[in-house]
Amino acid sequence: EVQLVESGGGLIQPGGSLRLSCAASGFTVSSNYMSWVRQAPGKGLEWVSVIYSSGGTYYADSVKGRFTISRDNSQNTLYLQMNSLRAEDTAIYYCARDSKGPATWGQGTLVTVSS
Amino acid sequence: DIQMTQSPSSLSASVGDRVTVTCRASQGITNDLGWYQQKPGKAPKRLIYAASSLQSGVPSRFSGSGSGTEFTLTISSLQPEDFATYYCLQHNSYPLTFGGGTKVEIK
Numbered sequence: 001e002v003q004l005v006e007s008g009g010g011l012i013q014p015g016g017s018l019r020l021s022c023a024a025s026g027f028t029v030s031s032n033y034m035s036w037v038r039q040a041p042g043k044g045l046e047w048v049s050v051i052y053s054s055g056g057t058y059y060a061d062s063v064k065g066r067f068t069i070s071r072d073n074s075q076n077t078l079y080l081q082m083n084s085l086r087a088e089d090t091a092i093y094y095c096a097r098d099s100k101g102p103a104t105w106g107q108g109t110l111v112t113v114s115s
Numbered sequence: 116d117i118q119m120t121q122s123p124s125s126l127s128a129s130v131g132d133r134v135t136v137t138c139r140a141s142q143g144i145t146n147d148l149g150w151y152q153q154k155p156g157k158a159p160k161r162l163i164y165a166a167s168s169l170q171s172g173v174p175s176r177f178s179g180s181g182s183g184t185e186f187t188l189t190i191s192s193l194q195p196e197d198f199a200t201y202y203c204l205q206h207n208s209y210p211l212t213f214g215g216g217t218k219v220e221i222k
Contacts (some may be wrong), residue, residue: 045151045213050209059210095188102161
């Protein structure tokens, strides 16, 4: 069974850093496109970043230069390193396995940026 | 970036009603469109991919149509468990973009 479990969220002050993890089971992360999608409280969905099976990456303009997507093949885990966090980054962050778009989603992890 | 305009933003309907949600892309995306259902406190769930293909395990009352710039999600007979928010997503080019969402409420 394909499963994704996010972790690493929490309360962080503006300007701080946080690393989110997404542990995968039932498939190989490195053989798939993997995305992060976020949802601010009470708002719609916003795509954040993708890592291709080749290792290439792409980011939304809103996070470019501050967030880095990566993976650990030995751990079969996806990561999102978030630096210079802002209040507007407050959201639930979901990881997803892509197959013609995000197909299978994790349950999400909440990131709150506040002083 | 490709903009996705979804309508309506909300609707009220009764059990058994036929419901239609529309998404319009700012440029042609062939059939690179998915539809997602999200219930409160839950992760989104994909219902339709490639504009009209039903995700495995999704009831056949859900259907999708369209190509190019105009797309439609139809629920043929609304069931109690279908009250949720629905989103379209284009995956033709990065950045991927979602529609604003349609909240389907009980009349």
